[in-house]
Amino acid sequence: MAPLSVSVVGGGVIGLSIAWECARRGHAVTVYDPDPGRGASHVAAGMLAPVGESYFGERELTALLLECARRWPGYAAELAAASGHELGHRTEGTLQVGLTADDLAELRRLWTHQRELGADVVALDADGLREREPLLNPRARGVLVESDHQVDPRRVVAALRELVPVRREAVRRLSDLEADVVVLAAGCASAALGGLPVRPVQGAVLRLRGQAAPRHVIRGYADGRAVYLVPRRDGEVLVGATVEERADGHATAGGVRDLLRAATDLVPELAEHALVEVSVGQRPGTADNGPIVGELAPGVLVATGHYRHGVLAAPYTASAVADLVDGATLPLLWEPFSPQRLTGRR
Amino acid sequence: MAPLSVSVVGGGVIGLSIAWECARRGHAVTVYDPDPGRGASHVAAGMLAPVGESYFGERELTALLLECARRWPGYAAELAAASGHELGHRTEGTLQVGLTADDLAELRRLWTHQRELGADVVALDADGLREREPLLNPRARGVLVESDHQVDPRRVVAALRELVPVRREAVRRLSDLEADVVVLAAGCASAALGGLPVRPVQGAVLRLRGQAAPRHVIRGYADGRAVYLVPRRDGEVLVGATVEERADGHATAGGVRDLLRAATDLVPELAEHALVEVSVGQRPGTADNGPIVGELAPGVLVATGHYRHGVLAAPYTASAVADLVDGATLPLLWEPFSPQRLTGRR
Numbered sequence: 001m002a003p004l005s006v007s008v009v010g011g012g013v014i015g016l017s018i019a020w021e022c023a024r025r026g027h028a029v030t031v032y033d034p035d036p037g038r039g040a041s042h043v044a045a046g047m048l049a050p051v052g053e054s055y056f057g058e059r060e061l062t063a064l065l066l067e068c069a070r071r072w073p074g075y076a077a078e079l080a081a082a083s084g085h086e087l088g089h090r091t092e093g094t095l096q097v098g099l100t101a102d103d104l105a106e107l108r109r110l111w112t113h114q115r116e117l118g119a120d121v122v123a124l125d126a127d128g129l130r131e132r133e134p135l136l137n138p139r140a141r142g143v144l145v146e147s148d149h150q151v152d153p154r155r156v157v158a159a160l161r162e163l164v165p166v167r168r169e170a171v172r173r174l175s176d177l178e179a180d181v182v183v184l185a186a187g188c189a190s191a192a193l194g195g196l197p198v199r200p201v202q203g204a205v206l207r208l209r210g211q212a213a214p215r216h217v218i219r220g221y222a223d224g225r226a227v228y229l230v231p232r233r234d235g236e237v238l239v240g241a242t243v244e245e246r247a248d249g250h251a252t253a254g255g256v257r258d259l260l261r262a263a264t265d266l267v268p269e270l271a272e273h274a275l276v277e278v279s280v281g282q283r284p285g286t287a288d289n290g291p292i293v294g295e296l297a298p299g300v301l302v303a304t305g306h307y308r309h310g311v312l313a314a315p316y317t318a319s320a321v322a323d324l325v326d327g328a329t330l331p332l333l334w335e336p337f338s339p340q341r342l343t344g345r346r
Numbered sequence: 347m348a349p350l351s352v353s354v355v356g357g358g359v360i361g362l363s364i365a366w367e368c369a370r371r372g373h374a375v376t377v378y379d380p381d382p383g384r385g386a387s388h389v390a391a392g393m394l395a396p397v398g399e400s401y402f403g404e405r406e407l408t409a410l411l412l413e414c415a416r417r418w419p420g421y422a423a424e425l426a427a428a429s430g431h432e433l434g435h436r437t438e439g440t441l442q443v444g445l446t447a448d449d450l451a452e453l454r455r456l457w458t459h460q461r462e463l464g465a466d467v468v469a470l471d472a473d474g475l476r477e478r479e480p481l482l483n484p485r486a487r488g489v490l491v492e493s494d495h496q497v498d499p500r501r502v503v504a505a506l507r508e509l510v511p512v513r514r515e516a517v518r519r520l521s522d523l524e525a526d527v528v529v530l531a532a533g534c535a536s537a538a539l540g541g542l543p544v545r546p547v548q549g550a551v552l553r554l555r556g557q558a559a560p561r562h563v564i565r566g567y568a569d570g571r572a573v574y575l576v577p578r579r580d581g582e583v584l585v586g587a588t589v590e591e592r593a594d595g596h597a598t599a600g601g602v603r604d605l606l607r608a609a610t611d612l613v614p615e616l617a618e619h620a621l622v623e624v625s626v627g628q629r630p631g632t633a634d635n636g637p638i639v640g641e642l643a644p645g646v647l648v649a650t651g652h653y654r655h656g657v658l659a660a661p662y663t664a665s666a667v668a669d670l671v672d673g674a675t676l677p678l679l680w681e682p683f684s685p686q687r688l689t690g691r692r
Contacts, residue, residue: 208599239599253554253585253606254617260603271600278624 003027006325007179009171009193010186011036013044013153013314014303016160018183020079021318022325023164030179031166037157039187043205043281045230045240046156046311048072049148051119052094052219052228053308060336061290062117065309067333068316069147075315076151085159088152088232094217095133096121097142099265103221104141111143120146135214135267142220150217150230153311174300181325183301187284188247190304194296197342198305200282204251205240206259210273213237218266227262229270237270239263251280283307286342293320294330294338301325302339349373352671353525355517355539356532357382359390359499359660360649362506364529366425367664368671369510376525377512383503385533389551389627391576391586392502392657394418395494397465398440398565398574399654406682407636408463411655413679414662415493421661422497431505434498434578440563441479442467443488445611449567450487457489466492481560481613488566496563496576499657520646527671529647533630534593536650540642543688544651546628550597552585552605556619559583564612573608575616583616585609597626629653632688639666640676640684647671648685 006022008015011033019029047053050065076089096111098104111121122144124132129142174182174193184190188200213235219228230238242255256278264271285307286292292305303321306313320334330338352368354361357379365375393399396411422435442457444450457467468490470478475488520528520539530540537544559581565574576584588601602624610617631653632638638651649667652659666680 206599209596248620250555250620250622252617253552253619253621254610256621257603257606257610257617260599260606264600264603271598271603273599274594274596275599275602275624276596278621 004180006181007177008183008185011166012039012041012187013156013311015185017314017318018321019164020160021322025322029164031164032169032171034168034170036166040281040283041153041157043279044153044311045238046151046153048312051114051145052148064333068313071315079159083159083162087155091149092216093144093146094148095142095144097140097220099139099222133214133216135269137266152232181299185303188282194302198284200247201285202244202246202282203241204255204280207277208237208273209235209276212269214267222262222265225258225262247282249280251278290337292339293334296339350526352527353523354529354531357512358385358387358533359502359657361531363660363664364667365510366506367668371668375510377510378515378517380514380516382512386627386629387499387503389625390499390657391584392497392499394658397460397491398494410679414659417661425505429505429508433501437495438562439490439492440494441488441490443486443566445485445568479560479562481615483612498578527645531649534628540648544630546593547631548590548592548628549587550601550626551587553623554583554619555581555622558615560613568608568611571604571608593628595626597624636683638685639680642685
């Protein structure tokens, strides 16, 4: 078919990956963003963790995210090759751990659920856990989920920016854009631009640096406080994340306190690390925690509302949206995530 | 006597206040600092607290700091009038509080010591404390020290900068400066410039903003963790401070965690506040915690090593150094704080 002009509104990991996929299929692409990659993508941890992110009662979302994760290894290899960038893709797996009896009771419920999904939840005894992760609090107990990986979202954004042209402009109305297809991928800003029920769910993330870092992504509970630790190859350890229904751009004192307590309870060594960054982002949340991907109007597509899953879902979202640009229908796994389910419009 | 040319190396609160005092006495003053006011002064809490900062075995330092504090009300009025700046000078007094029996045992030793110094340590019962400071944890117990006040160091720097000329240049050698008198007031950088035994003692300070703030400066212990809370008139609440023998410019995760725990233990409401700034400074420390003020060599004076007391000591330091510039001798209270006591040189 003939190449189309495609304007993508939003230069985060979703918009950029859509733009690259459309460009790879021969379309003429422009991304619009006044500050590309500085929204939720700049704060995101980059866990590729459909198992760890799987919650009771979200079977359709979990099925989608499992497929998203299966696509990442190939996508990471292609993106690294095309851009010449290292993406921080790490496949050591994720330790899910707890400290107290209550923490472990909560985790056991999750592990049962995760095994029912068919996930490879590998039980470890105390020695096995300590051998894999010597910096863990000796009181910690847990499992390894081999299939939950990570990538560095800031590196992904930098790689994608090599491959697609970005105009550093704010778009005020979608109708201002002259293109065969407009794709709205503006995260929380999609609410105003597209009349969509996306709400900001604020999250604070800390970045630490020090001598010794864990080898694996570690997530779990420390005396009831949820936390995840994501070690980068360059020595940075990301600690996340608060989940707050506010949008003032600031972390709360109590939220940061609880992240630091949980992180240093699970890996005491981290207390000596330098706190090098406190960053706050707005996740684009939806009523059912699922993304919004589909056609809004003739010539206007949308891909937003990815909530906690934008990095994980980016490659498959990009391919699904490019299918729509090419006139194909969405893969079946995406059917539950149309805009119409939330807007009631047809 | 004839006006002299005076070059002051260092544009923090010490260097700037010396420069203003010399200018007021008719001398021709220039301050050198590549980034004025951005060292320890930018991080300092600005507690004017000779009582709260009085430790066993530091009688000469306490005597000096008590006189420093007596000078602040007059100095603040003069500086505000001369500059047209509001300085955030607050005289509500300081609450010294603790939560646990151990905290209070430690505090009672301090209060006995403080009363022996003649300080106005006012006992408060639980109702009296709650009435004065309704946001305090109801478990807190403590006293009011009426004479321990506060000022906002960033405002003091801004005010002084209206009144003295600053050249934004780094000085590499004191001998590069052509002036009748050179004054070394460069905080930690004085070590290299003057061959002085000043070491950086790093401290992290947090700044919070929220709806409700305490009325008083609050300092004390929360389950063994030392903390102070300094509420500004503009709604900011400063939380300090770590004391760390490192100089990497970063707060540690454990240090920030403990400050936030102690702050929110004493004033639970602060957990909801936004964490708007984490700043780290290097206090210029000396072996005996006292400042270094005096003549280093003919035509070269020094005022550094103020450690935790730079803001409190600035007005009296300025007047003492200006006396030396004018050829007078130092007031008696300053005799224990000569550079020669530490260098062994004469």
